[in-house]
Amino acid sequence: MSQPQSAYQLRANDLVRFLLELFAIFSLGYWGYLAWPFPWPGLLFMIVAPLFAIVVWALFRSPKARIPLDPVGKALVEIFVMGAAVATWFMLGDPIVGALFGIVALISGIVNAKTESATAENTRAENAGNQAEDTE
Numbered sequence: 001m002s003q004p005q006s007a008y009q010l011r012a013n014d015l016v017r018f019l020l021e022l023f024a025i026f027s028l029g030y031w032g033y034l035a036w037p038f039p040w041p042g043l044l045f046m047i048v049a050p051l052f053a054i055v056v057w058a059l060f061r062s063p064k065a066r067i068p069l070d071p072v073g074k075a076l077v078e079i080f081v082m083g084a085a086v087a088t089w090f091m092l093g094d095p096i097v098g099a100l101f102g103i104v105a106l107i108s109g110i111v112n113a114k115t116e117s118a119t120a121e122n123t124r125a126e127n128a129g130n131q132a133e134d135t136e
Contacts, residue, residue, distance in 0.1 A: 020082065024085035029050040056077060056080070057077070061078055071117065085101060089101065
């Protein structure tokens with residue numbers, strides 16, 4: 001007996017992207033902890049900066065986003081969140097970590113954009129084929 005196939009296949013880049021997102025959230029919290037005097041406003045920035053990034057990502061960029069965007073909007077949200085994480089490492093005086101993170105995030109983002117574009121194109125082609133069959 002065969003199991004039903006899921007409509008979504010997990011790819012290696014999906015795992016890389018998930019780890020990048022976790023590292024971006026960690027980076028923002030770490031920046032809030034080190035860059036500001038403790039306890040206030042350090043504690044506030046340590047909690048609010050990552051929380052803001054999580055909410056923005058969940059609303060606009062996640063696979064199940066509440067507010068769907070076109071590819072340009074998705075790219076802008078991703079650049080904002082990942083760019084903020086890169087900037088935190090430069091501000092903390094560790095540009096090597098920031099540069100490496102930025103390069104990996106850029107490559108992963110390009111691969112993901114190409115994958116999403118190909119998936120969208122396949123979906124459009126299937127929908128066009130289904131509409132042609134319905135009219136016959």
